[in-house]
Amino acid sequence: MPPLLEIDDLRVGFATDAGEIRAVDGVSLALQRGEVLGLVGESGCGKSALALAVPRLLPMPPARIEAAAIRLDGVDLATLSDHGRRGLRGRRIGVIFQEPMTALSPLHRIGDQLVEAIRLHRRLPRREARGEALDWLARVGIADPVQRLRAWPHELSGGMQQRVMIAMALVHDPDLIIADEPTTALDVTTQAQVLELMRRLRRGNSGLLLITHDMGVIAVMATRVAVMYAGQIVETAPSRELFARPGHPYTQALLAALPSAATRGRRLQAIPGQVPSPLAWPTGCRFRDRCSRAMPRCAAPPPLYTWGDGHEVRCFLAEMPGGAGDARGASRPPAEAPGSNEPSPAAAAPPG
Amino acid sequence: MPPLLEIRDLRTYYPIRRGVLARTVGAVRAVDGVSLAVEAGEAVGLVGESGCGKTTLARTILRLETPHSGEIRLDGVDVATLRGAALKAYRRAVQVVFQDPFASLNPRHTVLDLVTEGMLAHGLATPANRREAAARLLDDVGLSADLLDRYPHAFSGGQRQRIAIARALALGPRLLICDEAVSALDLSVRAQILNLLADLREKHGLAYLFITHDLGVVQHLADRIVVMRRGVVVESGPAEQVMARPAHPYTRELLAAAATPFH
Ligand SMILES: Nc1ncnc2c1ncn2[C@@H]1O[C@H](COP(=O)(O)OP(=O)(O)OP(=O)(O)O)[C@@H](O)[C@H]1O
Ligand code: SF4
Ligand SMILES: [Mg+2]
Numbered sequence: 001m002p003p004l005l006e007i008d009d010l011r012v013g014f015a016t017d018a019g020e021i022r023a024v025d026g027v028s029l030a031l032q033r034g035e036v037l038g039l040v041g042e043s044g045c046g047k048s049a050l051a052l053a054v055p056r057l058l059p060m061p062p063a064r065i066e067a068a069a070i071r072l073d074g075v076d077l078a079t080l081s082d083h084g085r086r087g088l089r090g091r092r093i094g095v096i097f098q099e100p101m102t103a104l105s106p107l108h109r110i111g112d113q114l115v116e117a118i119r120l121h122r123r124l125p126r127r128e129a130r131g132e133a134l135d136w137l138a139r140v141g142i143a144d145p146v147q148r149l150r151a152w153p154h155e156l157s158g159g160m161q162q163r164v165m166i167a168m169a170l171v172h173d174p175d176l177i178i179a180d181e182p183t184t185a186l187d188v189t190t191q192a193q194v195l196e197l198m199r200r201l202r203r204g205n206s207g208l209l210l211i212t213h214d215m216g217v218i219a220v221m222a223t224r225v226a227v228m229y230a231g232q233i234v235e236t237a238p239s240r241e242l243f244a245r246p247g248h249p250y251t252q253a254l255l256a257a258l259p260s261a262a263t264r265g266r267r268l269q270a271i272p273g274q275v276p277s278p279l280a281w282p283t284g285c286r287f288r289d290r291c292s293r294a295m296p297r298c299a300a301p302p303p304l305y306t307w308g309d310g311h312e313v314r315c316f317l318a319e320m321p322g323g324a325g326d327a328r329g330a331s332r333p334p335a336e337a338p339g340s341n342e343p344s345p346a347a348a349a350p351p352g
Numbered sequence: 353m354p355p356l357l358e359i360r361d362l363r364t365y366y367p368i369r370r371g372v373l374a375r376t377v378g379a380v381r382a383v384d385g386v387s388l389a390v391e392a393g394e395a396v397g398l399v400g401e402s403g404c405g406k407t408t409l410a411r412t413i414l415r416l417e418t419p420h421s422g423e424i425r426l427d428g429v430d431v432a433t434l435r436g437a438a439l440k441a442y443r444r445a446v447q448v449v450f451q452d453p454f455a456s457l458n459p460r461h462t463v464l465d466l467v468t469e470g471m472l473a474h475g476l477a478t479p480a481n482r483r484e485a486a487a488r489l490l491d492d493v494g495l496s497a498d499l500l501d502r503y504p505h506a507f508s509g510g511q512r513q514r515i516a517i518a519r520a521l522a523l524g525p526r527l528l529i530c531d532e533a534v535s536a537l538d539l540s541v542r543a544q545i546l547n548l549l550a551d552l553r554e555k556h557g558l559a560y561l562f563i564t565h566d567l568g569v570v571q572h573l574a575d576r577i578v579v580m581r582r583g584v585v586v587e588s589g590p591a592e593q594v595m596a597r598p599a600h601p602y603t604r605e606l607l608a609a610a611a612t613p614f615h
Binding site: 042043188189191192213215216253258259260261263264267268269270271272274275290 | 510539540541550565566568
């Protein structure tokens with residue numbers, strides 16, 4: 001069976017006065033049914049551009065989207081008409097944004113917006129749709145749903161707006177849910193509640209692409225993780241594996257830099273330098289000028305190496321047996337299968 | 353010896369006004385009876401949800417808001433009684449770094465202006481020697497003196513925060529209030545700034561009031577933790593104790609929600 005979502009060599013550019021920003025620069029990934037794929041990375045690395053390119057929610061221009069293919073259940077979205085593609089959004093793809101007010105209209109009552117969303121893809125009498133809207137408000141944990149149907153968005157707290165948006169994204173029971181930093185704007189306790197809600201309300205065989213820069217959120221939610229740096233995926237792995245044995249020096253450094261109870265009284269292992277500018281990505285390995293293990297060969301762009309079961313690393317160290325040890329100095333046994341160190345087919349397209 | 357900063361039963365209310373005459377019809381009790389102390393050289397972490405009154409508390413300590421009642425004492429002296437030079441000295445002793453300090457600053461001022469503005473006003477530098485003073489401060493926060501003539505928009509978030517810290521250090525503070533000072537920073541840069549703050553604490557004997565919703569940060573650096581909710585302190589104590597044996601259900605909820613990848 002084909003994966004639920006398959007992205008093949010996606011490139012997203014933005015035209016700006018200073019030149020073209022290559023926000024997403026050759027990303028391939030797959031999301032299986034039932035999976036929660038966490039996409040992590042620092043600000044500006046291209047997470048939102050990647051996620052919003054799938055439902056084509058980017059403003060074009062300035063955005064330019066190119067891909068060998070973006071397939072939903074094996075069907076290339078490029079072969080669909082505009083109309084067909086619009087039909088997917090909401091019905092088969094539900095989108096949740098960081099800022100609820102990008103999805104909610106300030107001019108309409110909560111109830112009307114929900115009813116509208118429900119009737120967009122289903123011919124239901126208004127009254128029935130209203131009943132459903134009411135159920136959804138209750139389901140996303142809004143107290144006093146009858147009252148709240150008549151509320152204006154601004155009368156709700158950020159957490160409540162987020163709950164309404166989750167309801168809007170889920171009313172058609174989509175196969176694919178794309179959530180772009182759904183809890184970043186929320187307090188820690190509200191964040192935990194909203195994450196729990198997303199976990200509970202999601203149909204078991206749907207897929208969730210969850211974008212965040214918060215490793216804590218990834219740890220709680222994701223079954224698999226893709227780490228993005230400077231427009232590219234630098235590592236993918238099952239979530240437990242990523243935390244136990246991060247393979248890419250960037251992932252290792254990010255995990256080591258997290259302040260926590262475990263780092264009390266110690267210096268954090270900061271990553272020197274800054275995230276590079278998307279107007280001019282560094283040549284070769286894009287992490288090179290910040291990497292403590294850079295070698296002369298890193299002046300060439302590294303491909304994605306298969307580095308274990310479902311684990312891929314874009315770093316030359318992964319090619320050397322035991323080379324990409326984790327940050328604490330332990331080294332990893334060579335990849336199991338002979339020949340699995342060959343660059344994977346997904347990496348065939350040279351970056352840049 | 354009295355603590356460096358002591359707050360007793362502090363209340364700061366914002367009036368709610370209605371109607372054309374803007375009559376006061378009530379008050380938002382943003383800070384509603386808060387007591388806490390910061391010892392010299394101590395790092396106190398103040399945690400709680402947004403809107404729980406943390407920033408209002410900081411603004412009241414900085415005397416940007418007038419409290420409704422209660423006391424703020426520095427070295428045991430009630431700040432409300434300070435006038436003239438003593439008040440100026442208080443303003444120097446307590447400095448602040450906000451989440452994005454440059455959002456409110458004049459974009460036409462160079463780094464040199466920004467860093468030495470306060471020094472000139474307080475007579476701590478002269479137009480003749482301010483360049484030298486500013487270069488020393490930039491060095492303190494790990495920036496090159498080459499940047500002195502640049503404008504803030506040309507800097508990354510981490511660099512801006514370093515400049516904001518240099519600006520605060522310029523006045524020789526004893527207490528630095530950091531209001532979500534690292535929250536907006538990228539993960540990789542956040543660690544740099546937290547290390548810098550630890551270094552400065554060592555070097556200058558600074559005390560911190562670290563206001564944040566990020567429990568990881570507080571667990572990393574605070575000697576004492578104060579948990580605020582809806583304008584009141586619900587729990588406070590030595591960091592290790594609050595983390596290991598949180599007494600208030602809300603603290604337990606916060607700790608549980610602050611999931612880390614390393615269970
Ligand atoms: N409409 C636009 N016009 C021009 N540039 C854009 C536009 N949208 C995004 N970009 C640029 O594309 C790059 C990637 O942006 P993107 O929003 O995908 O980052 P992100 O990883 O989601 O970051 P964050 O964590 O801050 O949300 C950035 O350099 C950004 O400035
Ligand atoms: S390819 Fe080289 S520079 Fe890039 S992460 Fe690996 S070791 Fe570091
Ligand atoms: Mg984004």
